[in-house]
Amino acid sequence: MANEKRPDPSQQFSEWITQWERSVDEFSNKLMGTDEFAKSLNQMQSMQLEFQKKMNEMMATQLANLNMPSREEVLRINEEVANLDRRLDRIERTLRQLVDHLSDASSTEKQKPSRTKTPPRTKKKPSEAS
């Protein structure tokens, strides 16, 4: 007797994606898992680094000749500004804490939950917990 089955296109598509993902990942992992691949990937990266280094040096020299800041210098200024911002935040935070402390120390204490909790007596298996 034939087993009659109605197709569920959504489920079929979902299963197909999973199979496709698995096969592509398996294939590429096999391909990339060889020493040859690792060697050529790292060689390529090394060449790219060399190129980047030379470009950076060249650009820095040219920008210096034009009396303009390099990317590094602009980034450094950006970081300094961000650091100043952080320092201001920190000062603001400290001041706020100080004001809170001075103005209403007792009520702040009251707001803190007590550190007296104990685990519930009735334990459930993790698998049973929802």
Added chain:
Amino acid sequence: MSERLLSPTPGQMRDMMEKAIQRGTKGVKFINARAAEVGLTPKELIYDEGTLKLFHYLPQADEIYRIPVIIVMATTNKGYLFDLIPGQSMVEYLLQEGFDVYMIDWDPPQKREKGLRLEDYTHRFIPRCIEEVQRESGEDDVNIIGYCQGGVLSLIYASTHTDGPLQNLVCLTTPINFEEMGLTRTLSSEDHMDVDKMVDTLGIIPADFIEAGFEILRPAQKTAGQMRVWDQMWNDDFVRSYRAFNRWSEETLPLAGEYFRDCTKQLNWANGLYNGTVRVGGDVADLSNIKIPLMAVMAEHDHIATYGATKALMELVGSEDKTDLVLKGGHVSIIAGPNAVRRMWPAVNEWLGERSV
């Protein structure tokens, strides 16, 4: 027995049509939507130092456990994986279960931080944060939950600060035996990779490089994810979760060069955590020095910190009170996926709750 496919019923046809219409209308919204809102649980920044951020999540229970818990996030990604969206947030769950939760999170290191070493993380950042937590909570003891590389840092800290305030340690998908790291190990082998040249040239290892390192392990994952979300576009919960996960995975962090060099040479090439040879701040990190209660959570299908790389912790650690939990799931879904909600969070809650009084 043969199988005969029947044509879809009118009900199925109607369902398919409805989903197709919703795909169209919701798909337009999806494309134009702003970045997903993540990490919404109320928190305060209580300490920051360059790349380091220490957050205190505001308690949500009237009565909390005595010992505060610090989540140590992996240095490659943002900590909001633990606080993705309401209902899919381990932080929110722990707060509601009565924990006092802190998180060590990371910002991209600045150029001037390129010289940060492994020991800065394990012997300066973690102890400094623990001091802040002690000051903020008024408690001497602390517990730690370390995730992936955050677990590695926590283990190195724990094995070199054995008389410290750390009482219990939970390691989530923490790689120990780097020989078992599969493709990551092959691609970053010392025979091929010139880490010195990379660090000396770049200073800071760019986020793109780190992200490519993750993506190369599962090259089809991104495309498959996009196909899945198109298929499920009618399902608001699925789309909401996808957008949050997607935002998180695209926010990979760059790494300080010296730290990357240390990790590559000591952890990856020398397999130092497994062999007990990691040298930090004048100490040797020997996992057998750890005697405090320890829980290790591992994911069966983890493609980043493989099960083979994580399971070694149980044999190496010196603790008598040690528990392992192996769950179905991957490196990320184990923290915020369905199995995390069903099994991992309750298991950590139960294990840590008993030891937090």
